[in-house]
Amino acid sequence: VTDATAAARRDRRILDVVRALHPGEVTTYGDVADVAGSPGRARLVGHLLATGADVPWWRVVDAAGRLRAVDAADQAARLRAEGVVVVDGRVRDAPLGRFRVRSDS
DNA sequence: TATATGACGGACG
DNA sequence: GCGTCCGCCATAT
DSSP states (O other): HHHHHHHHHHHEEEEEHTTTTTTTTTTTTHHHHHHHOOOOOOOHHHHHHHTTTTOOOOGEEEEBBBBBBHHHHHHHHHHHHHTOOOEEEOOEEEESSSSOOOOOO
């Protein structure tokens, strides 16, 4: 296969993982990359979500639980609408289904 | 072709 | 817990 198709397949795989997130479920860029089979490529996940993919992008935060979206306020609002506790631009809760935000206190 | 810049993350102090 | 540094990958200039 060509590099282009391989990359396209990889990107699609990442987007599929994000699409699989249920309401109230929050995960990290790194975990998405990992589950999608591209460990270490957290930055790539962020880039994909930034390109306006049709996926629940607001359910993805960074490893520290911080909301990195351009419009963090919007992301916070969407998360709260699903019952996720966001404090000072950060996810304080670890509700989540299969994917977990590593945030312990 | 080279450099800079992000929706990142881990290691370190 | 925070700031800095470096590695990571794709785009933009």
